[in-house]
Amino acid sequence: MRRTRAALLGAAIALVSERGTANVPVSDIADVAGVSRQLVYLHYGDRDRLLLEAALDLARRELFEPWRAAPETATGRARSLALARHFAAHRGFYRAMFNSASAFALNREVSGLLSPLRSESIRARFGDVLPGRLDDDLAAFITGGFGAMVYLWVTEGEDPLDPEAMADRITAVGGLLTAALEHLPGAAAQAAE
DSSP, X not given: OHHHXXXXXXXXXXXXXXXXXXXXXXXXXXXXXXXXXXXXXXXXXXXXXXXXXXXXXXXXXXXXXXXXXXXXXXXXXXXXXXXHHHHHHTHHHHHHHHTSTTHHHHHHHHHHHHHHHHHHHXXXXXXXXXXXXXXXXXXXXXXXXXXXXXXXXXXXXXSSOOHHHHHHHHHHHHHHXXXXXXXXXXHHHHHHO
């Protein structure tokens, strides 16, 4: 089961990347994975769900898991560069997915995956300074904003993408947000602890 899943997800990513479109027939994905079309439908229901799962699997393995394993890397240029390199390396796949019927669901799912980690890093940095659910709301806002930046970069950026320049852009925006938050009453004392 695990091997079949990995084969299907890998085939989906490879074919979408190669063809530059999410409109890849299920039969082609099944053939590359070495399984029957019926197995694709049994496991995923339809092609769009399979492609969404492939994107989420990729994001989990390369973005979420490393971030969760080392939460201290949740901010800063190193994290921004890792994010930019990920999207640059998989540009063909993400560009096709961002231009597919699954784009909204992909954005929602990846934001849902990464936003709680951003929330944790905000709480770790600013503790009790932010009232109510402001840390969660701010995390959702930041994750969505960075998602919009990445979307535009991946879909409209010049070839080849420059991860270093994108990391600088993300870091600059993050620095402005952090500087603004540090001006909240009590934030300087919290950050010093």
